[in-house]
Amino acid sequence: MKPRLLTPEDIKSLQADIPEWEVKGKSITRNWQFKNFIDAFGFITKVAMLAETKNHHPKFTNVYSMVKIELSTHDLGGLTTLDIELAQGIDNLD
Amino acid sequence: MKPRLLTPEDIKSLQADIPEWEVKGKSITRNWQFKNFIDAFGFITKVAMLAETKNHHPKFTNVYSMVKIELSTHDLGGLTTLDIELAQGIDNLD
Amino acid sequence: MKPRLLTPEDIKSLQADIPEWEVKGKSITRNWQFKNFIDAFGFITKVAMLAETKNHHPKFTNVYSMVKIELSTHDLGGLTTLDIELAQGIDNLD
Amino acid sequence: MKPRLLTPEDIKSLQADIPEWEVKGKSITRNWQFKNFIDAFGFITKVAMLAETKNHHPKFTNVYSMVKIELSTHDLGGLTTLDIELAQGIDNLD
Numbered sequence: 001m002k003p004r005l006l007t008p009e010d011i012k013s014l015q016a017d018i019p020e021w022e023v024k025g026k027s028i029t030r031n032w033q034f035k036n037f038i039d040a041f042g043f044i045t046k047v048a049m050l051a052e053t054k055n056h057h058p059k060f061t062n063v064y065s066m067v068k069i070e071l072s073t074h075d076l077g078g079l080t081t082l083d084i085e086l087a088q089g090i091d092n093l094d
Numbered sequence: 095m096k097p098r099l100l101t102p103e104d105i106k107s108l109q110a111d112i113p114e115w116e117v118k119g120k121s122i123t124r125n126w127q128f129k130n131f132i133d134a135f136g137f138i139t140k141v142a143m144l145a146e147t148k149n150h151h152p153k154f155t156n157v158y159s160m161v162k163i164e165l166s167t168h169d170l171g172g173l174t175t176l177d178i179e180l181a182q183g184i185d186n187l188d
Numbered sequence: 189m190k191p192r193l194l195t196p197e198d199i200k201s202l203q204a205d206i207p208e209w210e211v212k213g214k215s216i217t218r219n220w221q222f223k224n225f226i227d228a229f230g231f232i233t234k235v236a237m238l239a240e241t242k243n244h245h246p247k248f249t250n251v252y253s254m255v256k257i258e259l260s261t262h263d264l265g266g267l268t269t270l271d272i273e274l275a276q277g278i279d280n281l282d
Numbered sequence: 283m284k285p286r287l288l289t290p291e292d293i294k295s296l297q298a299d300i301p302e303w304e305v306k307g308k309s310i311t312r313n314w315q316f317k318n319f320i321d322a323f324g325f326i327t328k329v330a331m332l333a334e335t336k337n338h339h340p341k342f343t344n345v346y347s348m349v350k351i352e353l354s355t356h357d358l359g360g361l362t363t364l365d366i367e368l369a370q371g372i373d374n375l376d
Contacts, residue, residue: 038187
């Protein structure tokens with residue numbers, strides 16, 4: 001299915017679907033705190049595999065046990081259905 | 095601490111310490127069944143990191159959601175304290 | 189594209205296409221020797237990601253710097269076009 | 283060996299030892315551009331394993347084929363010998 005840009009209406013109702021994510025207009029962000037680097041990196045690896053299968057790649061930031069993931073669809077200039085689908089896939093991983 | 099070969103006495107009492115592992119004289123083995131490849135590989139990655147920090151490396155076998163890990167200390171010709179320590183570290187990962 | 193079982197004719201000419209792989213009727217196998225575990229595991233991770241995107245998963249065996257990959261299409265009972273495509277994808281990774 | 287804070291003298295001569303890194307007083311940074319996400323993530327995995335064995339963890343930033351690594355020793359408030367050692371280890375990985 002082709003991704004489509006979310007409308008302002010979509011974005012208003014988005015927070016209910018992905019309560020763990022911070023919705024910021026053109027992107028969504030979620031932070032994780034693991035108990036150590038091994039757990040953090042095991043999680044990053046799973047997200048990396050999921051992202052590659054969807055050919056849609058997050059911005060990852062990691063320091064030790066902290067992981068931050070930011071999603072946006074740069075080609076389309078903002079948040080799309082693809083970001084929401086990946087966010088929900090990530091939510092189901094950990 | 096230098097690893098030392100387990101005595102036959104040690105091996106007899108070993109099963110109680112690592113009940114999930116199959117003890118086979120010169121090696122120990124454990125199998126995992128995950129729900130899919132992503133979960134299996136996330137786990138393998140965590141074990142790989144732990145193994146590398148201990149500079150003691152398992153034999154890994156993986157097909158899709160199945161992971162098998164076999165531990166032995168080839169340099170010393172059998173099971174050592176290092177294998178037990180790594181097995182317990184792995185047990186604490188998943 | 190749907191994978192199809194290779195014919196005996198296909199299998200005869202297969203070796204020329206994937207010279208690094210050992211062709212064994214129902215499966216193909218390749219071995220790698222890296223300089224250490226970190227290099228071996230970096231490679232395994234890349235193969236894992238490629239395999240997941242194709243939803244076709246090898247049998248991996250790893251001990252320290254040695255990696256063995258065996259490909260077969262169990263659902264179809266032997267070697268298929270999907271195995272060859274994945275083998276060529278793996279050959280292009282390292 | 284215990285890490286020690288680099289002196290202003292050390293930092294002046296640092297650039298020659300790690301020419302690929304940008305030296306910024308309290309941290310050093312290097313960027314990589316790979317040909318795709320699989321290559322980028324294979325590299326990240328190798329760095330993650332090296333970092334864990336040294337129990338010294340970078341700040342990783344990744345978007346698709348771009349990887350950025352920043353090193354600093356927060357416990358000691360700046361650049362230490364440990365950062366340089368890890369930077370050189372990373373330089374030897376790719």
